[in-house]
Amino acid sequence: MTPDEEECMLGSEGLPLTVEALRAQEVNAILGPKFGQEHPSTDLVVDLHSTTTNMGTTIIVPESDVAMAHAAAYVLHECGGEMGEVRILMHSIPKREHRPNLSSAARHGFTIEVGPVPQGVLRHDAVEKTQKALNKLFEFLQKSNEDQEGIMAELAKIYPNGRVPCYRSALAKIPGQMSGKIAWPTDDENPNFPKWMVHKSLQDRDFSKIKKGDPLFLDLGGNIITYDGSHGEEVHLIFVNEGGYYYQSSGTGIGVAVASEYDLTTARLPPRKD
Amino acid sequence: MTPDEEECMLGSEGLPLTVEALRAQEVNAILGPKFGQEHPSTDLVVDLHSTTTNMGTTIIVPESDVAMAHAAAYVLHECGGEMGEVRILMHSIPKREHRPNLSSAARHGFTIEVGPVPQGVLRHDAVEKTQKALNKLFEFLQKSNEDQEGIMAELAKIYPNGRVPCYRSALAKIPGQMSGKIAWPTDDENPNFPKWMVHKSLQDRDFSKIKKGDPLFLDLGGNIITYDGSHGEEVHLIFVNEGGYYYQSSGTGIGVAVASEYDLTTARLPPRKD
Numbered sequence: 001m002t003p004d005e006e007e008c009m010l011g012s013e014g015l016p017l018t019v020e021a022l023r024a025q026e027v028n029a030i031l032g033p034k035f036g037q038e039h040p041s042t043d044l045v046v047d048l049h050s051t052t053t054n055m056g057t058t059i060i061v062p063e064s065d066v067a068m069a070h071a072a073a074y075v076l077h078e079c080g081g082e083m084g085e086v087r088i089l090m091h092s093i094p095k096r097e098h099r100p101n102l103s104s105a106a107r108h109g110f111t112i113e114v115g116p117v118p119q120g121v122l123r124h125d126a127v128e129k130t131q132k133a134l135n136k137l138f139e140f141l142q143k144s145n146e147d148q149e150g151i152m153a154e155l156a157k158i159y160p161n162g163r164v165p166c167y168r169s170a171l172a173k174i175p176g177q178m179s180g181k182i183a184w185p186t187d188d189e190n191p192n193f194p195k196w197m198v199h200k201s202l203q204d205r206d207f208s209k210i211k212k213g214d215p216l217f218l219d220l221g222g223n224i225i226t227y228d229g230s231h232g233e234e235v236h237l238i239f240v241n242e243g244g245y246y247y248q249s250s251g252t253g254i255g256v257a258v259a260s261e262y263d264l265t266t267a268r269l270p271p272r273k274d
Numbered sequence: 275m276t277p278d279e280e281e282c283m284l285g286s287e288g289l290p291l292t293v294e295a296l297r298a299q300e301v302n303a304i305l306g307p308k309f310g311q312e313h314p315s316t317d318l319v320v321d322l323h324s325t326t327t328n329m330g331t332t333i334i335v336p337e338s339d340v341a342m343a344h345a346a347a348y349v350l351h352e353c354g355g356e357m358g359e360v361r362i363l364m365h366s367i368p369k370r371e372h373r374p375n376l377s378s379a380a381r382h383g384f385t386i387e388v389g390p391v392p393q394g395v396l397r398h399d400a401v402e403k404t405q406k407a408l409n410k411l412f413e414f415l416q417k418s419n420e421d422q423e424g425i426m427a428e429l430a431k432i433y434p435n436g437r438v439p440c441y442r443s444a445l446a447k448i449p450g451q452m453s454g455k456i457a458w459p460t461d462d463e464n465p466n467f468p469k470w471m472v473h474k475s476l477q478d479r480d481f482s483k484i485k486k487g488d489p490l491f492l493d494l495g496g497n498i499i500t501y502d503g504s505h506g507e508e509v510h511l512i513f514v515n516e517g518g519y520y521y522q523s524s525g526t527g528i529g530v531a532v533a534s535e536y537d538l539t540t541a542r543l544p545p546r547k548d
Contacts, residue, residue, distance in 0.1 A: 052392040118326040118392035121517045124474035124492055200398035218398055243395045 018249075031105040035097060042106035046137065048130055051115035052243040054204040056085030057129045060103075060111035063168075064094035067144075068108050069267035073155055073164045074140040075133055086133070087207065088166040089113075089238070090262055092179075092269055110137060116204070119243055155264060163261040167207070167238065168269055170231045170256035180231050181245075183253035184217055191248040196225060198241040198254065206240050207257070216254075231256045292523075305379040309371060316380035320411065322404055325389035326517040328478040330359030331403045334377075334385035337442075338368035341418075342382050343541035347429055347438045348414040349407055360407070361481065362440040363387075363512070364536055366453075366543055384411060390478070393517055429538060437535040441481070441512065442543055444505045444530035454505050455519075457527035458491055465522040470499060472515040472528065480514050481531070490528075505530045 017025075028034055031042040059075055061068040072088045080086040096104040103109025112133045114126045143151040156162070170180030187193040196217035202210070210216070212229035219225060227235075239245060239255040246252060262269050291299075302308055305316040333349055335342040346362045354360045370378040377383025386407045388400045417425040430436070444454030461467040470491035476484070484490070486503035493499060501509075512529040513519060519526055536543050 052395055116392070118390070118517050119394065120520060121326055121392075121515060122468065122471045123477060123515070124471045125477060127471065128474070194396065197396045197398045197401065200402070203397060203399060241395060241397070243392050246394060 020249075027102060027105055034105050040106050044108045044110065044141075045103045045106040046134065047101065047103040047109065047111040048134070049111060049113040050117035050119075050126060051113055051239060052118060053115050053239050053241060054206045055113055055115045055239065056087065056206070057133055058087050058089050058113040058238075059133065060089045060091060060113060062091040062094060062096060062099065062104075062109060063262070063269055064267050065108055066265075066267045068110055069164070069262060069264065070144070070151070070155060071110060071137055071140045072166075073159060073264060074151070075136045076164070077158045078136040078139070079133055088164065088262075089257065090166045090168050090260070090269060092168050092272075112137075115206075159264055162264045164264055166260055166262055166269075167236060167257040168260045169238075170235060170258050171272065173230060174251070180256035181251055181253035182216065182227070182230065182237075182256060183251075186248070186252060191252075192246055194246060194252065195220065199224060202237060202240050202254075204240070206238055207236050209234055209236055232258070294523075301376060301379055308379045314380050318382045318384065318415075319377045319380040320408065321375065321377040321383065321385040322408070323385055323387040324391035324393075324400060325387055325513060326392060327389050327513050327515060328480045329387055329389045329513065330361065330480070331407055332361050332363050332387040332512075333407065334363045334365060334387060336365040336368060336370060336373065336378075336383060337536070337543055338541050339382055340539075340541045342384055343438070343536060343538065344418070344425070344429060345384060345411055345414045346440075347433060347538060348425070349410045350438070351432045352410040352413070353407055362438065362536075363531065364440045364442050364534070364543060366442050366546075386411075389480075433538055436538045438538055440534055440536055440543075441510060441531040442534045443512075444509060444532050445546065447504060448525070454530035455525055455527035456490065456501070456504065456511075456530060457525075460522070460526060465526075466520055468520060468526065469494065473498060476511060476514050476528075478514070480512055481510050483508055483510055506532070 031045060032040050034040060057079060059072045061072045069090075072090075076086055076088055091099060093099050096107075096109065099109075101109065101111065103111050112130055114129050114133075117123050117126045140151065143154075172180055174181065174183060184198075185195040187195055196219050199215040199218050201215050202208075210227050211234045212227055214227050215224045216227045217225040236257045236259060237254050238257045241254070244250050245254075258273075260269055305319060306314050308314060331353060333346045335346045343364075346364075350360055350362055365373060367373050370381075370383065373383075375383065375385065377385050386404055388403045388407075391397050391400045414425065417428075446454055448455065448457065458472075459469040461469055470493050473489040473492050475489050476482075484501050485508045486501055488501050489498045490501045491499040510531045510533060512531045514528050516529075518524050519528075532547075534543055
């Protein structure tokens with residue numbers, strides 16, 4: 001390591017950077033720069049993710065990115081019927097500068113999230129689902145490059161009313177969080193260890209709906225903690241019992257989503273009702 | 275840390291000890307000593323485990339430990355009907371001095387293994403399964419202490435022929451391994467990263483039977499590698515795609531087991547046929 005590189009390990013306030021922040025700097029050097037010029041050097045980042053939760057195949061694209069909204073609509077249709085459990089989750093933070101994800105380093109970002117997969121384990125079925133969605137994305141890009149009008153006509157046929165079914169994160173209720181989560185309390189001495197467990201009735205039931213009063217957690221005494229309606233009378237839960245969300249740094253808790261639709265032409269979500 | 279403690283961090287050959295070896299020394303100081311006296315200070319260690327694999331509730335007891343064989347038989351019957359997918363795996367290494375598990379530190383050892391659970395995640399359903407087996411073990415110990423003849427009569431009624439269904443590990447084929455495993459090849463530069471994936475037809479199908487010629491792995495080129503009959507024409511697979519077994523130090527690969535029965539009176543397995 002050169003002295004210059006050592007310099008880089010200190011953040012803007014002179015504090016040592018985390019491994020994640022260091023990796024972000026490396027990625028930015030390769031794919032970016034994310035900030036300070038209109039067009040980063042990279043056109044598209046496809047981010048392949050796994051999750052410990054039963055999210056099936058979830059395609060995550062940002063609001064207002066028309067090209068990615070088209071791509072997601074195509075992949076949803078191509079993978080949805082045959083594989084089942086394919087869904088689109090649209091980030092409702094349009095400006096990529098405000099999103100901290102890998103896919104925000106490039107001009108366009110497309111995330112393929114597949115679960116359930118334990119950390120540190122390769123599951124053949126999950127790899128296949130990822131490959132299938134990735135291949136369909138490439139197919140879409142190829143078709144777009146060759147015949148833009150043709151692919152638009154194809155999408156118009158699939159979505160005659162011009163609206164694509166999707167989910168969006170509920171509004172954040174906790175300051176500093178990007179999207180809505182229902183947090184569990186953590187151990188007094190370890191902020192990364194939950195004090196409550198996710199109730200078994202929700203386990204593996206990502207995208208299912210809960211309403212106010214439904215079981216949500218179990219405390220150490222075996223008491224059931226119910227949903228208090230904090231994000232609306234009825235909400236969909238996502239990333240239910242995600243291993244990564246046991247870490248305070250990722251924002252502990254269960255994700256909350258709202259069913260929606262985006263406009264195929266504008267890639268915009270309707271005004272919020274939550 | 276005192277100089278004495280620092281001394282402890284060097285093994286018998288003057289090499290630094292691993293975290294696991296250090297923890298084993300600490301555990302031995304609390305529960306043991308495992309070696310050098312006939313009766314360790316602890317009567318019974320109950321070891322609660324989770325696994326990324328679909329092992330359901332698996333009770334692991336050592337061969338020739340009559341008390342634990344009785345306990346396992348009781349728990350199997352009490353939990354088996356209602357919960358399903360409860361099985362006994364009998365260690366065929368009778369002398370506890372030759373087993374490296376936590377439960378071998380005490381005079382008697384009883385392991386409750388529950389899966390699938392990703393590492394670093396609490397699953398309510400898995401916690402309940404663990405609790406249920408643990409409670410039934412305590413119930414057995416209580417009954418044994420209060421009325422030894424009564425509990426023996428109860429077991430004789432449940433197992434009229436005196437034989438308890440169980441699994442045993444197949445014979446090790448790889449020098450240094452305690453039990454039979456089918457290893458996958460690993461990356462040239464990282465012995466903890468598999469070069470092949472477990473074939474999807476086996477995923478989550480722990481304890482199911484495979485026969486020579488059945489798909490076992492998938493290589494990077496998408497080619498299927500079949501079972502070559504190395505452990506017998508037909509075998510049961512256990513710990514299928516276990517996250518912990520990606521580590522060379524734990525012995526990489528899929529576990530191989532043979533269906534068997536143990537004698538309720540002697541806690542002995544029949545002579546090996548494999």
